[in-house]
Amino acid sequence: MSNTAANEPTFRESVDLMFNRAVALMDLPPGLEEKIRVCNATYTVRFGVRLRGQIQTFVGYRSVHSDHMEPVKGGIRYATSVNQDEVEALAALMTYKCALVEAPFGGSKGGLCIDPRKFEEYELEMITRRFAYELAKRDLINPSQNVPAPDMGTGEREMSWIADQYGRMNTTDINARACVTGKPPHAGGIAGRVEATGRGVQYALREFFRHPEDIAKAGLSGTLDGKTVVVQGFGNVGYHAAKFLAEEDGSIIVGIIERDGALVDDSGLDVEAVRNWIANHGGVRGYADGTYVEDGAKVLEHECDILIPAALEGVIHLDNANEIKAPLIIEAANGPVTANADEILRKKGAVIIPDMYANAGGVTVSYFEWVKNLSHIRFGRMGRRQEEARHQLIVDELHRLDEQLGDAWSMTPDFKEKYLRGADELELVRSGLDDTMRIAYQSCSQVWNERDDVSDLRTASYLVAIDRVATSYRAKGL
Ligand code: GLU
Numbered sequence: 155m156s157n158t159a160a161n162e163p164t165f166r167e168s169v170d171l172m173f174n175r176a177v178a179l180m181d182l183p184p185g186l187e188e189k190i191r192v193c194n195a196t197y198t199v200r201f202g203v204r205l206r207g208q209i210q211t212f213v214g215y216r217s218v219h220s221d222h223m224e225p226v227k228g229g230i231r232y233a234t235s236v237n238q239d240e241v242e243a244l245a246a247l248m249t250y251k252c253a254l255v256e257a258p259f260g261g262s263k264g265g266l267c268i269d270p271r272k273f274e275e276y277e278l279e280m281i282t283r284r285f286a287y288e289l290a291k292r293d294l295i296n297p298s299q300n301v302p303a304p305d306m307g308t309g310e311r312e313m314s315w316i317a318d319q320y321g322r323m324n325t326t327d328i329n330a331r332a333c334v335t336g337k338p339p340h341a342g343g344i345a346g347r348v349e350a351t352g353r354g355v356q357y358a359l360r361e362f363f364r365h366p367e368d369i370a371k372a373g374l375s376g377t378l379d380g381k382t383v384v385v386q387g388f389g390n391v392g393y394h395a396a397k398f399l400a401e402e403d404g405s406i407i408v409g410i411i412e413r414d415g416a417l418v419d420d421s422g423l424d425v426e427a428v429r430n431w432i433a434n435h436g437g438v439r440g441y442a443d444g445t446y447v448e449d450g451a452k453v454l455e456h457e458c459d460i461l462i463p464a465a466l467e468g469v470i471h472l473d474n475a476n477e478i479k480a481p482l483i484i485e486a487a488n489g490p491v492t493a494n495a496d497e498i499l500r501k502k503g504a505v506i507i508p509d510m511y512a513n514a515g516g517v518t519v520s521y522f523e524w525v526k527n528l529s530h531i532r533f534g535r536m537g538r539r540q541e542e543a544r545h546q547l548i549v550d551e552l553h554r555l556d557e558q559l560g561d562a563w564s565m566t567p568d569f570k571e572k573y574l575r576g577a578d579e580l581e582l583v584r585s586g587l588d589d590t591m592r593i594a595y596q597s598c599s600q601v602w603n604e605r606d607d608v609s610d611l612r613t614a615s616y617l618v619a620i621d622r623v624a625t626s627y628r629a630k631g632l
Pocket of ligand 1: 227228229230301302303304305306335488513514516517518520
């Protein structure tokens with residue numbers, strides 16, 4: 155389902171075109187514009203692993219787009235479609251994404267050309283450890299220089315192999331665990347990292363719906379409650395976004411698009427039931443409580459209020475952009491809308507909440523994990539009970555009033571329990587993520603609304619991000 159039209163730019167060209175649109179509205183010193191746009195370096199590695207009686211060769215990449223801040227940050231993707239152009243585009247997006255959400259990192263990305271479903275777990279471990287070894291020995295995995303994370307085709311399991319591999323190679327590095335984020339809780343991970351990107355999509359939409367002027371630009375009104383949503387890609391990101399929007403905001407998931415087709419039900423699909431079905435059957439086909447559509451991509455064109463592309467890049471392109479009905483698109487994936495499609499959609503009046511902001515929840519919580527690893531203490535460990543003790547003081551005081559006032563006043567039944575409980579790590583992570591998503595949106599929305607020459611949120615986001623990267627290069631004397 156990647157960009158089908160022959161006259162589409164590549165993914166990296168697409169990102170550059172969007173960058174160029176924004177930078178044309180800025181007044182950067184000569185040369186700085188190019189310095190920011192170009193990818194600093196891409197390392198390609200070909201390594202062999204002995205599997206099933208023969209040596210198999212794998213091709214992997216780690217690209218550093220910008221090291222105006224170090225470490226550089228970005229996921230590692232496992233897919234057969236991985237190539238240098240894609241990795242460089244994704245690394246560039248990481249630079250802008252980190253700048254936008256004020257995560258103090260430069261941008262990087264990695265990829266391995268592999269179909270992970272074709273390998274046994276122990277084989278994947280051997281391949282991952284070897285790839286990690288190749289990257290770590292060149293400091294392309296390193297807590298202070300380059301910190302990978304999960305992306306498509308990778309997750310907690312791969313991150314814990316990578317962390318362990320780095321630890322074995324750097325036995326005296328006290329910060330070894332900070333060499334990668336997205337680790338499982340028992341291996342130095344942080345609560346809420348798995349849900350983080352989907353959660354961030356939810357927080358982004360909530361913040362959008364707090365801005366009446368912005369809602370009006372999309373021709374929508376009201377809140378997320380009752381809004382119809384189509385989700386393309388039901389992996390970690392799409393699933394969590396759909397789940398939270400349906401369970402907590404009252405949105406109605408009318409379409410779910412997966413590899414083998416799509417499900418549609420205008421009265422709302424049951425997110426958990428579909429997730430379980432996919433887990434047991436490998437796809438959506440055969441699920442009874444919804445209409446199955448074999449040509450899943452067609453469902454991108456389904457009538458809905460909000461379209462959430464949450465899988466691959468280039469799924470909305472020259473050939474289908476005109477048919478998209480959703481007035482609001484939120485890019486949970488990286489680069490799901492090509493530069494050409496972006497232009498068509500803008501002309502049609504659709505509002506796009508761009509990838510660099512919309513899916514930044516993942517790297518934001520990665521930042522929290524990295525900080526946790528470097529400080530060697532879980533969030534909330536020092537303050538939680540003290541917070542509870544202070545709350546206890548107020549509750550005791552209210553009790554005293556309660557006794558004195560008799561029937562005239564009483565506490566709400568669960569007030570005491572709720573108020574007394576100090577925040578645990580998960581609550582702190584969600585609070586930090588919510589705050590990050592709100593502030594980043596506000597800075598983009600302000601540019602979008604205040605500048606006459608900025609007509610879309612993507613350009614506004616690029617302006618905010620590029621300005622921050624430029625400031626940091628200038629501070630370095632460049
Ligand atoms: N792969 C994710 C992304 O594209 C997460 C990166 C990270 O946590 O460093 O943003």
